Amino acid sequence: MIEAKEMASRLIAAEEARTAISPFSDDQTGIDLDTAYAAQWAFVQSKLDAGEQLIGAKLGLTSRAKQEAMNVAEPLYGWITSSMIIDYGAPVDRSSLIHPRAEPEIAFLLGRDVTAPATVTSVLAATEAVFAAVDVLDSRYRDFRFTLPDVVADNASGGRIALGAQARRPEELVDLRLQGCVLRAGGEVVATAAGAAVSGHPAAAVAWLANRLGTQGQSLRAGMLVLSGGLTAPVPLEPGTAITAELDGLGSVEVYCR
Numbered sequence: 001m002i003e004a005k006e007m008a009s010r011l012i013a014a015e016e017a018r019t020a021i022s023p024f025s026d027d028q029t030g031i032d033l034d035t036a037y038a039a040q041w042a043f044v045q046s047k048l049d050a051g052e053q054l055i056g057a058k059l060g061l062t063s064r065a066k067q068e069a070m071n072v073a074e075p076l077y078g079w080i081t082s083s084m085i086i087d088y089g090a091p092v093d094r095s096s097l098i099h100p101r102a103e104p105e106i107a108f109l110l111g112r113d114v115t116a117p118a119t120v121t122s123v124l125a126a127t128e129a130v131f132a133a134v135d136v137l138d139s140r141y142r143d144f145r146f147t148l149p150d151v152v153a154d155n156a157s158g159g160r161i162a163l164g165a166q167a168r169r170p171e172e173l174v175d176l177r178l179q180g181c182v183l184r185a186g187g188e189v190v191a192t193a194a195g196a197a198v199s200g201h202p203a204a205a206v207a208w209l210a211n212r213l214g215t216q217g218q219s220l221r222a223g224m225l226v227l228s229g230g231l232t233a234p235v236p237l238e239p240g241t242a243i244t245a246e247l248d249g250l251g252s253v254e255v256y257c258r
């Protein structure tokens, strides 16, 4: 059975070479989630060792649209490090990624720790601000084909993240379940959703993560940014086609690459 460290080093090599690899599950059966999360942490730790900072966490596969698009029916989480954050308005360097895809998300900036047992209420009470975000995915696996343990090891396909410029307290917004989202590619509407697409309520996804981390003696910390998961299926991010996510009360975020 492949070890977590070996999985992490193959993923790091794939990322550095910008060359996708086959998912581990192609020739290893029964990689368990603990091993996959250990590989994920080794992947993230290598970035921290190189001087990056831990910024927060990202949920994945929290909406039916995402679960159906990726053919994996369970949520997962990964970590956000500093090099993933796109400077406001800056282009994404296409050559730094393998095959980027973009998806709209609701991001939470925590003003207080969220400890288990967490609920929608406790997450909202701990939230300093909510932002619109675009998650730029870049699976290290060929064609984004993976099983749950594969994508866990690959830090939830984490690539880059663009954040909107409008910070709003949750109570200043419409009920987050009803918050409308419009995704455009090159100006054309390609998908629409409401906040409830993510776990019934985006804060419920954050609570799930806090509770999941709680089982490992960890928690979400004040100051962390948490992405609650794609509201719609992702779309390819290619030069010449800007992707824009517009969220009710949060304005829009655009990503484009060169």
Ligand code: OOG
Pocket (backbone or CB within 6 Å): 058, 059, 060, 061, 062, 066, 070, 103, 135, 137, 139, 144, 151, 156, 157, 158, 228, 229, 230
């Ligand atoms: C897995 C990453 C999941 C989300 O929001 O669903 C994710 C993938 O779709 O490649 O970031």
Ligand code: MG
Pocket (backbone or CB within 6 Å): 058, 059, 060, 103, 105, 135, 227, 229, 230
């Ligand atoms: Mg995402």
